[in-house]
Amino acid sequence: MTRVITVGAAQLGPIQKADSRENVVARLVALLQQAHRNDCDLVVFPELALTTFFPRWFVENISDADHWYETSMPSPVTQPLFDEAKKLGIGFCLGYAELTADGHRFNTQVLVEKDGSIVGRYRKVHIPGHEHNEPDRPFQHAERYYFEPSMEGFGVWNAFSARMGMMICNDRRWPESYRVMGLQGVEMILCGYNTPIHYVPDPSQDSLAGFHNALVMQSGAYQNGTWVVGVAKGGIEEGVDSLGQSMIVAPSGQIVAQALTTDDELIFARCDLDWCDRYTKTLFDFDRYRRPEVYGRITSQRGVVEE
Numbered sequence: 045m046t047r048v049i050t051v052g053a054a055q056l057g058p059i060q061k062a063d064s065r066e067n068v069v070a071r072l073v074a075l076l077q078q079a080h081r082n083d084c085d086l087v088v089f090p091e092l093a094l095t096t097f098f099p100r101w102f103v104e105n106i107s108d109a110d111h112w113y114e115t116s117m118p119s120p121v122t123q124p125l126f127d128e129a130k131k132l133g134i135g136f137c138l139g140y141a142e143l144t145a146d147g148h149r150f151n152t153q154v155l156v157e158k159d160g161s162i163v164g165r166y167r168k169v170h171i172p173g174h175e176h177n178e179p180d181r182p183f184q185h186a187e188r189y190y191f192e193p194s195m196e197g198f199g200v201w202n203a204f205s206a207r208m209g210m211m212i213c214n215d216r217r218w219p220e221s222y223r224v225m226g227l228q229g230v231e232m233i234l235c236g237y238n239t240p241i242h243y244v245p246d247p248s249q250d251s252l253a254g255f256h257n258a259l260v261m262q263s264g265a266y267q268n269g270t271w272v273v274g275v276a277k278g279g280i281e282e283g284v285d286s287l288g289q290s291m292i293v294a295p296s297g298q299i300v301a302q303a304l305t306t307d308d309e310l311i312f313a314r315c316d317l318d319w320c321d322r323y324t325k326t327l328f329d330f331d332r333y334r335r336p337e338v339y340g341r342i343t344s345q346r347g348v349v350e351e
């Protein structure tokens with residue numbers, strides 16, 4: 045019997061600062077319904093899918109930013125999304141800013157099954173950008189001020205009759221993210237992102253933003269024999285142009301669907317999970333071919349050590 049998940053990548057166009065959460069949730073519901081009409085089992089939304097990318101502004105007192113975070117999930121404003129998904133019998137993955145009861149702040153994604161239950165929660169591991177105000181930049185990327193890194197790492201959950209994993213935006217640039225999930229038998233990785241095309245520390249990378257986005261997800265998929273679903277919030281948000289190019293990547297590393305716009309746009313693909321075995325049981329048969337005994341530096345050391 046073949047195992048197939050029809051997955052939708054629900055790319056979002058920009059969310060401006062003045063847009064209400066209610067308005068955004070209505071956009072998410074419309075994409076969810078479109079995914080349902082196209083027989084999707086699961087629809088994936090971007091990173092921080094409920095608000096504008098607020099780390100682009102610095103506030104002196106972090107509690108002045110509390111209104112960007114959710115203190116529960118479902119929250120009152122996201123309940124209509126949970127209700128509609130459960131009614132339609134479709135799962136979803138949603139990125140949002142999480143403020144815990146004991147005051148911790150995470151960049152978070154939840155995976156919701158077709159029955160409306162939350163089956164997995166992932167908190168971003170690799171937090172990019174800077175921790176202090178850098179007023180000389182054209183825009184801030186102060187994620188390291190607004191979010192602490194997860195200590196939970198990368199989980200893999202049994203859901204949708206598959207081994208499902210999650211990662212968020214910058215995580216996709218790091219091979220360890222995929223490998224830690226690969227070693228747990230992951231078959232599909234869900235990843236939301238917000239990627240400004242202008243890379244302030246090195247503008248020579250601007251013209252390569254789309255190339256690098258595809259490069260990392262295609263290699264991660266191939267090297268771990270897994271499907272990867274990358275979903276953007278794209279377009280010009282508060283003056284900052286962000287990459288679209290949401291894509292669904294097969295375990296072969298091939299792109300099977302890609303967004304054409306930088307706006308709200310659903311793409312979808314039928315993903316045969318048994319394709320994973322073609323890679324994980326052959327040239328990436330980890331148990332047969334990996335050499336962890338010579339990979340010690342991967343976990344014992346962070347930066348470069350010479351000699």
Ligand code: ING
Pocket residue numbers: 091172173185212213214215217237238239240242243244
């Ligand atoms: N964004 C970025 C990404 O990896 C980043 C990281 C930081 C881009 C600073 C540009 C400037 O695509 C997120 N949201 O992790």
